Amino acid sequence: MDKYFMGIDNGGTITKAAIYTSAGKEIGLATRKTKMIMPQPYHTEKNMEELWKANISVIKEAIRISKIKVEQIAGVSITGHGNGIYLSNKYGEPVYNGIVSTDNRAKHYIENWYSDARFEKEILPKTMQSIWAGQPVALLAWLKDNHPKVIEETDYIFMVKDYIRFKLTGKAYLELTDISGTNLLNVRDRCYDKELLAFFGLEDILPKLPPLKESTDLCGYITKEAANVTGLKEGTPVAGGLFDIAASAIASGLITDKELCIVAGTWSINEFITKTPIIDRELFMTSIYCLPEYWLVTEASPTSASNLEWFIDNFMVQEKLNAKENGVPIYDICNEMVKNTTPEESDLLFFPFLFGSNTVPNANSCFIGMNSWHKKEHLVRAVYEGIVFGHIYHIERLLQYRDKLEKTRIAGGVTKSNVWLQMFADCLQIPLEIVEVNEHGTLGTVMCAAVMTGNYHSIKEAADKMIKIESTIYPTKENSRIYKVKYMNYKKTLKRMEEVWKVGVY
Known part of the structure; x- marks a missing residue:
């Protein structure tokens, strides 16, 4: 039988599932909007049970649209918005609403951390990134001070994609590209660091951080319970997956340091890759990329679509x-x-x-x-x-x-708008290359499943085979x-x- 791969993407406002051939051709796509809850100013949250139901819905719909047998789906991989936080007990039940990365409730913690002389000397060399209110460190500090019982009831601290993977497999992990953008990880040494967590007053949360996995690692199999509600075949392997900014970058063909990638979605993401990590307190983030020899350098804010x-x-x-x-x-x-x-x-x-x-x-x-x-x-x-x-x-x-x-490449919802793409090219005053893909997040994360199952030897090989340039937009003088x-x-x-x-x- 032909092999197919499913990619799932939980963004800030939309949940998607898509099925691809091993050559990167999309054969089935389903989307569902999820409600953003804003109970107070600067609070942006998700009902995690609704989110799980949205994932069930798009998985079933993508399978139906694709008209393939579920036995032909060789692997599943997930991406999702970075940062924010999703807290669960050991049974997969939420202990608080999911918090989205646009949340700004914890902004008052940031100034105190930056004013501490230890930040630049001891913390920044380990994390390689700025601190901001929508990150787990700030949100956990806020919850610890305002809702300590929530922290007590938490068994696992997840990013959104890791939570959905847990619901599908029953196995709790955090994946490296994603967790490397949160300030919870010693990015330099690719490990948890008690001294780092202590700087944020969070050393006691260390037992709640699941084991670390690579993007292409096997992270469990679809359980019988998940198979019953999603229509996926029990025992289908699930990969570690990707931070959404890495998924969009790799799906745009960002495999050398010669290009820059723009992702215009919930966040304004602007990034390039390098073999030498950049550490600067004025830089938004250097994080782990899905190509072993590269780092992803990012400037970003919640100021896009x-x-x-x-x-x-x-x-x-x-x-x-x-x-x-x-x-x-x-x-x-x-x-x-x-x-x-x-x-x-x-x-x-x-x-x-x-x-x-x-x-x-x-x-x-x-x-x-x-x-x-x-x-x-x-x-x-x-x-x-x-x-x-x-x-x-x-x-x-x-x-x-x-x-x-x-030149640069661009991803996100903006690629469906010719007038907006032309505006980007005119404002940047450089050509824009458009990749032949509808959903960058799902395609990027699907490459992890294709490597996990042995269909490709590496993410780079998968990108070479699954990505094609569709067109180039040139600026008007x-x-x-x-x-x-x-x-x-x-x-x-x-x-x-x-x-x-x-x-x-x-």
Whole structure:
């Protein structure tokens, strides 16, 4: 029988399952939106039972759509949003809502840790990354102070993909690429470190951290219980999987240090790989990559397409209804609205800080420059542009550590929008290569299953065989000049707003 592989992706807002051939061709895809719970300002959570049901639903649907026998699925692998935290007892029952990486409740812990002289001298060389509010260290510290019983009842501390893998296999593990982005791990030595955890006041959580596994390691088999509810075959092997930023990077063909990858999803992810780890307190993160000899260098913040989702949900209710009635995606309507405007006709700025920012202290989201002449399409364009400018802001920081770019690759929901892709190319003023893939996260993580089962010898070989460049988008000269001016205006205004955000506007 032909071999197929299933990839599962639990993002900040969408859960997906896709089935691929060994050549990387997608034959079945199912998606389901999961509700973001915001019980208080700066809190972003998921109901973990609902999340598990969403995974069951998309697995069953992907199998149905693919029209293959479940016996042909040779392996399963999972990815998901990094950071946040998912706490479980030993039976797989949640002890608290899952917390998503956009959560900002623990931001007050960060300043204290940074002001400690030990951070730069002792901690940063081990973790190779900044500290921010949506990371497990901050969230666990907050829970320890505010809900100590939750910590007591916790048997396992998981990332989202590791929790779903536990539900499928009954085996508790944390996978290296994912946990290396959390400050819970000594990244330099690839191990847990009691002294590191003690810096954050978390040394007592060490027994709750499951054993570590590599991306392509066998991490258990589909249990009878999981098989009964998902339709997967009992005994199907499950791989370690990947941090979503690594999954999107490898699915974009990031296998040398010559390219840069942009992921425009819930988060603004901008990354390249290197054989020499970069350690700098101003850098967002250096983490473990799925290619043995490489590190993944990342600049990121929760400032990407999640801002568009918020705008659509709050200000395009009628458009959403119209789209549903006409059987078209709401994003097609957004794209059309942007196409009906030009970059030079409005100076309206949008700062994409709805979920905070780890580069601009105390930042909030806002429109600046609005007047009575502006229409809704100008606001949508400003959101598109603001998100792109947020990516460029990160890329400029990355360019301190590497040679100038000649081209880049892009992943995430933005790849379904030609008008947005052109905007990225025009603003970056370099060509964008688009990979022939619908879902980067599921394809990237599927490579782990293909290696685990012996279909390929390495992730690099899997990437070589499963990835193809679909097209290249080149910047337009005139728009590039206009966007260069607009981006400079964005940066100047951002600098002025820092003082406003610092003192507060209320």
